[in-house]
Amino acid sequence: MKSLALPPRNIPGLALVFIGRNSHGQWVAQEQNGLYGGLFVSRAEAIKYALFENGHHPEAIVELSRTIELDADGRLAPVGLLFASGRLPVA
Template sequence: MKLVEPPSCSSPSTIVFIGRNHRGQWVAQEQNGLYGGLFVSRAQAVKYALFENGQHPETIVELPREIELDMGKSPSSNSVRRAA
């Protein structure tokens, strides 16, 4: 039997933000920048977030404002960067 790699998050209480960036792409990003990605649909962003956070839909927050994927920040910095 082949083992599947566990999700990247360290705890089930990890918040994952999803929303659209300025180009209309869907963004999913963990609040501390530990993982994230760009997606063509909301469904794919949610699917990714659920996989990464251990299947905890209650920890996914869909933002009504634009968000930008920022994979360059350190885990200790603030949450997802807000678009101006």
């Protein structure tokens, strides 16, 4: 897994999409504000969905090593709490 700087903020509508496994082992893709997301059978399908939804911006996809649950209420932790270093791991 390689690290890249935070995604550029000058692209209108660009939001981070988090991917990872939930407590049942399913793959989750979730936009940072909970605007869209889903459950997937594979990592590849979660990434494919994230790229489709975010306009093909791989720099805005973040794979988490911790468990992530699909959240329709948009209550994901703020990005600053997840990545104190300011650098994001990218799938």
